Amino acid sequence: MSEFIALSLPPMLIGTLAAMACALPGNFLLLRRQSLIGDAISHTVLPGIVVAFLLTGSLAALPMMLGAAAAALLAVVLIELIRRFGRVEPGAAMGVVFTTMFAAGVLLLEQTDTASVHLDVEHALYGNLESLIWLDGFVPGALTDPQALATLPPELTRMALTLAVIALALWIFWRPLALATFDNGFAQSLGLPVTTLSLGLVVCAAMAAVAAFDAVGSIIVIAMFICPPASARLMTNDLKHQIAWSLAFAALSATLGYVLAGYGPLWLGAEASVSAAGMIATVSGLILGGTALAGPHRKA
Amino acid sequence: MKDTALLSAPLQVQDLTVSYGGDPVLTGADLTVPEGEMTAIIGPNGAGKSTLLKSALGLVKPLSGTITAWDQPLAAQRDRIAYVPQRASVDWDFPTTVLEVALMGLYRQLGLLRRTRPHHRDKALACLDRVGMSDLADRQIGQLSGGQQQRVFLARALAQEAELYLLDEPFAGVDAATEAAIITVLHGLRDAGKTVLCVHHDLSTVPRYFDHVCLLNRHTVAQGPTATTFTDANLMRTYDGRLPTAA
Numbered sequence: 001m002s003e004f005i006a007l008s009l010p011p012m013l014i015g016t017l018a019a020m021a022c023a024l025p026g027n028f029l030l031l032r033r034q035s036l037i038g039d040a041i042s043h044t045v046l047p048g049i050v051v052a053f054l055l056t057g058s059l060a061a062l063p064m065m066l067g068a069a070a071a072a073l074l075a076v077v078l079i080e081l082i083r084r085f086g087r088v089e090p091g092a093a094m095g096v097v098f099t100t101m102f103a104a105g106v107l108l109l110e111q112t113d114t115a116s117v118h119l120d121v122e123h124a125l126y127g128n129l130e131s132l133i134w135l136d137g138f139v140p141g142a143l144t145d146p147q148a149l150a151t152l153p154p155e156l157t158r159m160a161l162t163l164a165v166i167a168l169a170l171w172i173f174w175r176p177l178a179l180a181t182f183d184n185g186f187a188q189s190l191g192l193p194v195t196t197l198s199l200g201l202v203v204c205a206a207m208a209a210v211a212a213f214d215a216v217g218s219i220i221v222i223a224m225f226i227c228p229p230a231s232a233r234l235m236t237n238d239l240k241h242q243i244a245w246s247l248a249f250a251a252l253s254a255t256l257g258y259v260l261a262g263y264g265p266l267w268l269g270a271e272a273s274v275s276a277a278g279m280i281a282t283v284s285g286l287i288l289g290g291t292a293l294a295g296p297h298r299k300a
Numbered sequence: 301m302k303d304t305a306l307l308s309a310p311l312q313v314q315d316l317t318v319s320y321g322g323d324p325v326l327t328g329a330d331l332t333v334p335e336g337e338m339t340a341i342i343g344p345n346g347a348g349k350s351t352l353l354k355s356a357l358g359l360v361k362p363l364s365g366t367i368t369a370w371d372q373p374l375a376a377q378r379d380r381i382a383y384v385p386q387r388a389s390v391d392w393d394f395p396t397t398v399l400e401v402a403l404m405g406l407y408r409q410l411g412l413l414r415r416t417r418p419h420h421r422d423k424a425l426a427c428l429d430r431v432g433m434s435d436l437a438d439r440q441i442g443q444l445s446g447g448q449q450q451r452v453f454l455a456r457a458l459a460q461e462a463e464l465y466l467l468d469e470p471f472a473g474v475d476a477a478t479e480a481a482i483i484t485v486l487h488g489l490r491d492a493g494k495t496v497l498c499v500h501h502d503l504s505t506v507p508r509y510f511d512h513v514c515l516l517n518r519h520t521v522a523q524g525p526t527a528t529t530f531t532d533a534n535l536m537r538t539y540d541g542r543l544p545t546a547a
Binding site: 031033172173175176178179181182183185186188189190191192233236237238239241242 | 354357358359375378381382383385389390391394395396397401404407408410411412413440442456466
């Protein structure tokens, strides 16, 4: 039991919180047909995070957010420049910018010495979920011991806080956000600040992506923006229920994915476990496949 | 048209020029919507009819021109204006119900955090009833026919309890029963002293439905009472001499 608390519980919780934080804005991105914004954000922010690390030497939340924001801003400017002067369609301009920025981030990572922290190419893709252990969890009664609890991985607090902030923002702005998502023109005619709402949604998504990034990597981030909301949409025709389903699917993917990654290969006779991030993303994809085949509200 | 009675028109657009980046869609368009009447914006495809309506609502930012509602800036009069967008402008697969859409018309009463109370629901249901849709209140909107969707949009506008109703192609692609139901409701609004403005494309119904017309083809060709303005000569000028189906 103490082994579970020390080695498995923290990463499972962090994975679950990260998946849920991404799924919340992901629902609205899905309904706005902007799901790939999640993909774009997770690619674009990498060079920003790396540069922020190089400048400050730490993986603290604030410099990372600022670096990510700067990178996102640079991406917007680049897309507009390429679209204007390259005379290409917006989709192509975006595709070029996102992949180039991600590649630049990878190159930066390879050229710099980040060995002392969990920031390298592999972690950019897969995160370092398995290493977010809690050694004081071995202490008997650790879950109720304030001293032991203080040594929980900081990623756990950061992720929980991010999820809380996003959930609160969605709760407060639920009505205008839902209205503008369904009928932007009508929302505008009411005088609602639709551009700000849309920007706020992207900021929520970026917060989730950046907070989740160093723990779970960009693969999960992309999958979690899209898969749980898309699966949830096939389960219900009610927006609130859709959000609830998406959170459930996010949590299920994270826990089941983590367990399967750790123990699945052993059950099959292999010796090493596989990447938790990869398995979590795989499980979320399988859930989407399942709901696409058997969900009660598939489109005819 | 500089009648003093029109100085306080519910909607007045003057010298409006709009561009979506390329050539202007509208150049120097004018529109005066008289109080308590049914007005139609008519013109060929690409004439800028919807653009004029959207600009009048502040949805599209014009290059130049002035827009006033009851002699005041639009922003000050939003509570008195209801808008029915084109049915095709939204995704009807959105996970919500007929009643929820009608309740959106009460947004300005509900605001951010006020809870939806039974009397709000009753009001939304009453508006759905006026368009014959209260039986389908709990239906998912994706399951509605085009005509039913249009009626739900009209119910949402009714819930706004506005004085000026702006509708973008309310009769496009709807069945005859829906068209009759919508025109009954709109004439009812007019008879109650409200003002109605529609983007309209069916020339054959103009004299029966509308009191006032604005003939548009990138600029205002003519506007005034239907009886004196909706003439073959004006229509020929509006449609560049290629009248689709004579009125």
